[in-house]
Amino acid sequence: GIQVEQSPPDLILQEGANSTLRCNFSDSVNNLQWFHQNPWGQLINLFYIPSGTKQNGRLSATTVATERYSLLYISSSQTTDSGVYFCAGILNSGGYQKVTFGTGTKLQVIP
Amino acid sequence: EAQVTQNPRYLITVTGKKLTVTCSQNMNHEYMSWYRQDPGLGLRQIYYSMNVEVTDKGDVPEGYKVSRKEKRNFPLILESPSPNQTSLYFCASSLEGTPVTQYFGPGTRLTVL
Numbered sequence: 001g002i003q004v005e006q007s008p009p010d011l012i013l014q015e016g017a018n019s020t021l022r023c024n025f026s027d028s029v030n031n032l033q034w035f036h037q038n039p040w041g042q043l044i045n046l047f048y049i050p051s052g053t054k055q056n057g058r059l060s061a062t063t064v065a066t067e068r069y070s071l072l073y074i075s076s077s078q079t080t081d082s083g084v085y086f087c088a089g090i091l092n093s094g095g096y097q098k099v100t101f102g103t104g105t106k107l108q109v110i111p
Numbered sequence: 112e113a114q115v116t117q118n119p120r121y122l123i124t125v126t127g128k129k130l131t132v133t134c135s136q137n138m139n140h141e142y143m144s145w146y147r148q149d150p151g152l153g154l155r156q157i158y159y160s161m162n163v164e165v166t167d168k169g170d171v172p173e174g175y176k177v178s179r180k181e182k183r184n185f186p187l188i189l190e191s192p193s194p195n196q197t198s199l200y201f202c203a204s205s206l207e208g209t210p211v212t213q214y215f216g217p218g219t220r221l222t223v224l
Contacts, residue, residue, distance in 0.1 A: 001170075031211070033210075033212075033213070035213075041199070041217075041218055042215070042217065043201060043203075043215035044215075045212055045213055045214065045215075048211050048212050086153060086154065088154075090210055096167070097142065097159060097161055097167075097210060098156060098159070098167075098169060098170070099144065099146075099156050099159070099169070099210050099213075100155075100156065100170065101146075101153040101154040101155070101156075102153055103151065103152060103153040104153050
């Protein structure tokens with residue numbers, strides 16, 4: 001099966017600070033995604049990133065597939081960044097397309 | 112507007128009373144999936160479908176059924192709900208037959224008494 005572990009579980013930041021969230025995943029993961037769940041429960045897709053680096057505004061993500069980890073960077077954090085960040089590992093194997101989420105990093109950005 | 116819709120959004124029911132949570136997407140997506148979210152456990156995949164008439168189990172399929180008779184709809188059926196199925200349920204869809212970019216519905220909060 002797929003194992004996905006996230007750290008830290010909780011994070012409190014002052015507005016304007018930068019942060020790095022980490023996701024470790026098992027050998028069976030072929031692809032990786034990052035999601036944000038806002039305080040109202042809505043889930044938003046941030047990145048689909050099996051390897052390499054992607055950037056979208058103040059957010060960027062890097063996946064080093066050979067070392068089985070991915071990092072999500074948040075720069076100049078804003079209160080609207082608060083919520084829970086999930087990474088999800090995807091197993092693509094023949095007829096399988098399974099998704100396993102980590103338990104998330106809960107981020108609180110305070111003014 | 113491109114979206115994934117779920118109904119109902121909130122449901123309180125009793126043990127053993129069959130229920131269906133509907134999920135519909137208007138984006139012509141092939142891949143659809145159901146997840147449950149519980150405190151401390153993140154989201155766990157229940158079932159997924161790579162296309163019409165193609166479904167497979169996720170990590171926690173026990174107690175649930177699904178069907179995919181048409182591309183836009185992917186209902187989740189609880190034949191005999193139990194209290195341990197009290198949870199927040201999300202439906203998601205993705206354009207291709209893989210969960211490359213998943214779009215999530217608003218969630219259904221289910222309470223089984």
